[in-house]
Amino acid sequence: MNKSAFMKRTQHHIFMSGGAAVSSTSIDKEVVHSKYVKLHSTKIVEYGVEAVMYRHKKSGANVLSLIAPQDENKVFGITFRTPPEDSTGIPHILEHSVLCGSRKYPVKEPFVDLMRGSLQTFLNAFTYPDRTCYPVASMNTKDFYNLINVYLDAVLYPKCVDDENVLHQEGWHYELENKEDPLTLKGVVYNEMKGVYSSPDSLMNTAAQMALFPDNTYGFDSGGNPNEIPNLKFEQFQDFHSSYYHPANSRIYFYGDDDPTKRLELLDEYLRDFDAVPVDSEIRYQKKVEDAKKLEVEFPVQAADVTSKNTLSITWVLNHHELSPKESLALTVLDHLLLGTPSSPLRKILTESQLGESITGGGLSDELIQATFGVGLKGVMADNCERVEGLIVETLDQLAAVGFNDMN
Numbered sequence: 001m002n003k004s005a006f007m008k009r010t011q012h013h014i015f016m017s018g019g020a021a022v023s024s025t026s027i028d029k030e031v032v033h034s035k036y037v038k039l040h041s042t043k044i045v046e047y048g049v050e051a052v053m054y055r056h057k058k059s060g061a062n063v064l065s066l067i068a069p070q071d072e073n074k075v076f077g078i079t080f081r082t083p084p085e086d087s088t089g090i091p092h093i094l095e096h097s098v099l100c101g102s103r104k105y106p107v108k109e110p111f112v113d114l115m116r117g118s119l120q121t122f123l124n125a126f127t128y129p130d131r132t133c134y135p136v137a138s139m140n141t142k143d144f145y146n147l148i149n150v151y152l153d154a155v156l157y158p159k160c161v162d163d164e165n166v167l168h169q170e171g172w173h174y175e176l177e178n179k180e181d182p183l184t185l186k187g188v189v190y191n192e193m194k195g196v197y198s199s200p201d202s203l204m205n206t207a208a209q210m211a212l213f214p215d216n217t218y219g220f221d222s223g224g225n226p227n228e229i230p231n232l233k234f235e236q237f238q239d240f241h242s243s244y245y246h247p248a249n250s251r252i253y254f255y256g257d258d259d260p261t262k263r264l265e266l267l268d269e270y271l272r273d274f275d276a277v278p279v280d281s282e283i284r285y286q287k288k289v290e291d292a293k294k295l296e297v298e299f300p301v302q303a304a305d306v307t308s309k310n311t312l313s314i315t316w317v318l319n320h321h322e323l324s325p326k327e328s329l330a331l332t333v334l335d336h337l338l339l340g341t342p343s344s345p346l347r348k349i350l351t352e353s354q355l356g357e358s359i360t361g362g363g364l365s366d367e368l369i370q371a372t373f374g375v376g377l378k379g380v381m382a383d384n385c386e387r388v389e390g391l392i393v394e395t396l397d398q399l400a401a402v403g404f405n406d407m408n
Contacts, residue, residue: 033264035272036063052260056268060276061247065263066255073121074144074256077135078155081281082127082244083217088232089171089224090240092127093189094160096170097237098245099125102150103157110150119143129209129222129368130283141258145266152270161241164234171237172229185230193224200299200311201360207297208315208374213286218368247271249279283369288320312385313361313376314392323371331371335364337404339375345404346375349395355388356380 032038036054039062043050050067082091099111107113114123122137134151138144160166172187196202206221213219221228247270254263318331338346339359350359356377365372377388 031065031067031260031264033261033268035268036264049255054264056247056271058276059247059271059274061250061252061267061271061274063252063264063267064254065260066253067257067260068255069257071255072139072257073137074139074141074258075122075135075137075253076144076148076151076255077133077253078151079131079133079251079253080155080244080246080249081130081279081283082132082222082240083130083281083283084220084222085217086231087221087225087228088236089189089193089222089229090232090237091132091222092193092224093167093171093229093232094237094241094245095125095127095132096188097160097166098154098158098241100166100170101159102153103159104153105150106159110154114147114150118147120147123147127222129218129220135253144256144258145262148266152267155245156247156270156274158241161238167232167234167237171232187229189224190226190229193229194226196223197226198300203297203299204311204313204360205362207295208313209372211293211295212315212317212372213370216284216286218283218286218370244279244281246277246279247274248276249281285320286317286370288317309357309379310382310385311360311376311378312356312380312388313374314389315361315372315374318364318371318373320370322369328366328371331364331366331373335373338399339363345399346392346395349391350375350377350388353377353388353391355384355391 031052033054035058036056039053039055041050041052048068048070052065052067054063054065055061056063082094084091099109101107101110111123114120118138119140120136120138120143122135124135126133126135134155136144136147136151138147160170168187170188172185172190174183175186176183197206210219210221252267254260319327323331336344338344340347342348342351347359350356357379358377359375360378361374361376363373363375365374375392380388
């Protein structure tokens, strides 16, 4: 292990109280469409898949079409880059809200109706710290295209941007059962994030991310901090949708055995309503911070559970530039060697140290443009926190110097 490639990174200490290889050749038969420009094409031999990347001429949307004749499970996804500028949870609340009715489907909860009546094999939506994803899948072609219609209409023409009541329902609102009672805060996302912020693991992960990235969008909680969600105003909510939910800011994905031309035709029915515009949603890299920081975060516990034990994790930012495929693969292999099995040296030495009750930290996280590596122990006595920190750093130093043996 190269020490300069792993150990000399921005690190952050958190103390909490209480596929296959792919080869490329030109495809044999290209699918063209007058509304799209073909950017490039690839044949993925190992999977029997033909991949074509297009750009929609009018809207500027980028579309990846994977033609998989042997797979009847058809998949569609549209993803928008949605970098938050605060912790009011706009991306998360908007993810919920766009699925509460649209131009063609003005029912209250079309998402729930689809879950009950569709032949879908997958149906969901996800909010990440820098993007929001809407994937669906079905093995029935007619059902598949119906799902795509519902999702495209939902994200591009949601009624929530014109109906403030949707924000109040999904985000936050004041509630009063009886006039004698005090006002209380409620809301689907507000209640969900109250649960998240009561979890010690979630609190530690959120605190680590926000502290590791003080200068870019990862320094905010895209899910929403319950203390900040009530600061969200409807105008901010509308502006966020108009700024980022544009086809030019999206990545669209198709996969399966359906007609590749039909896909493009269906998509064009929505995209042709939009003109290509520049969208500033770039995620800036966090600059390297040389000095380690330490942060202590309290978490709620039941009175009966109050102890002097802590959770400790050390987290590093691993890259300050775009990783090459080789570097990404190397980090994945390194993560497995360090923590992937009971005999992995870092896992083994922490487990056998008896300084804590279980491993925490998650290891490698490479979902963002900057990967992180975190490791630590739960159930650590306060007097042993520095010993755990020292053990982690010493073990990594030793492995960087001598490498792994054949048993790892």
